[in-house]
Amino acid sequence: MQAVCHVILSHAPAHPGCVVLIADLEETVLWHCRPGAGAGGRWLRHEYDDHAVSPDVSISYSMSMLTTVGGRFYSVDHLQKHFLVVALEFSPVDGAAPQFTAVATNDTEHTPAGHSRTVFRAVESVGELFLVAMYYVKPRDRVASKILVLKLDLLKRARVEVMSTLGERSFFLAASSKFGASVRARQVGLKENCIYYLKPDDKGLKD
Structure with a gap:
């Protein structure tokens, strides 16, 4: 049986502080290593408490949705009308255990009236953390009827700011891998200021 894992880097591979x-x-x-000079690339294994940040939040559930900002790993959970931003940080001290911290947003989040399901995806863009919220009228609907892009301010208690435009960038989301990425749209032949979302059985992109 093959193990199911999520692999992600904290920085570009050539960065001296890169953590795999x-x-x-x-x-x-968690398995992690520092491939940079002097680190030796030694793999370290760490077991963590699944409810280390809150008894109501499963850290392991969010591991498939990690994204990186400024060398830290982040996931975002929806908890009692607030967003809980969970950060995972690795110390440069060899052998030190990684640390989980969490902060709740100041703003409440309400699913719009008439909608029954909400899907969230965290995306890093130009060094900042964003959250794409997709609202569905019916549980089995394939296309979201409303989409919001929220900017999370990590310095001010992760306060939520609703974005009116992405400018020259677009977000690319894949449901099957829970993957999200920000791209300069014209450089890759996409429309600017769009959200592209790919479901497992789709034959093309939706915007």
Whole structure:
């Protein structure tokens, strides 16, 4: 049986502080190493408490949706009408255990009237953390009837700011891998200021 994992880097591979993280999606286990000079590339294993940040939040559930900003790994959970931003940070001290911290947003989030399901995806863009909220009228609807892009201010208690435009950038989201990315739209042949979303059985992109 093959292990189900999520692999993500904290920085570009050539960055001296780069951490390669492998998150086991079936067990509460992290594997990580620093491939940079002097680190030796030694893999370290760490088991974590699934409810370390809150008894109501499963850290392991969010491991498949990690994104990186400024060398830290982030996930975002929806908790009692607030967003809980969970950060995972690795110390430069060899052998030190990674640390989880969490902060709740100041603003409440309400699913619009007439909608029954909401899907969230965290995306890093130009060094900042964004959250794409997709609202569905019916649980089995394939196309969201309303989409909001929220900017999370990590310095001010992760306060939520609703974005009116993405400017020259667009976001690319994949449901099957829970992957999200920000791109300069024209450089890759896409329309600016769009959200592209790909479901597992789709034959093309939706915007």
